[in-house]
Amino acid sequence: MGTERVAVADLIFDRLDTNGDGVLAADDYRASAERKLQSYGMGPNSPKGRALIEANLAMWQQQAQLVDRDHDGRITREEYRRWVGSLPASDSGSPSGTPEVMAVLHAQFNVADRDGDGLVDCRDFVAWRGLKGVPAKSAEASFELIDSDADGAISWNDFTDAAHQHGLEALLYTPSH
Ligand SMILES: [Ca+2]
Ligand SMILES: [Ca+2]
Ligand SMILES: [Ca+2]
Structure with a gap:
């Protein structure tokens, strides 16, 4: 290696x-x-x-x-x-979309949803990603990818749809555009 x-x-x-x-x-x-x-x-x-x-x-x-x-x-x-x-060379060993990883993300999503209405707003999302050291600007850009109808809140379904479309890396760390 x-x-x-x-x-x-x-x-x-x-x-x-x-x-x-x-x-x-x-x-x-x-x-x-x-x-x-x-x-x-x-x-x-x-x-x-x-x-x-x-x-x-x-x-x-x-x-x-x-x-x-x-x-x-x-x-x-x-x-x-x-x-x-x-x-394989393309895989860094960073965990990606296995069921176990998605379950952890779902549990984290629920924690990030402070008021428990099933939706995470941009501020809560930025705070969640900030725990992983993701800069607010990157997290805001990711949030925009996920919030495709731009109503300012995302559900877990929005998250998994966006993960499917853009890849988890873009949602969790750095959007590529
Ligand atoms: Ca061992
Ligand atoms: Ca240890
Ligand atoms: Ca909420």
């Missing part, structure tokens, strides 16, 4: 290693959900909180199945690099 792909693999690995102990485990995925909830002032035992934690743990299990070669319940950096190296 080229050094560039190793660097990308390491970058994602470090991002997923929430507690920074150098291995990925279920704890990292739980902690990641809990941090997100904390930034919303939401308890881990609230219905939305529990749903987000469960979705994250399901994503961990899927990831472990693919990557944890020795099945010791931990993904080492070496295991992660090897997995990324085994992927």
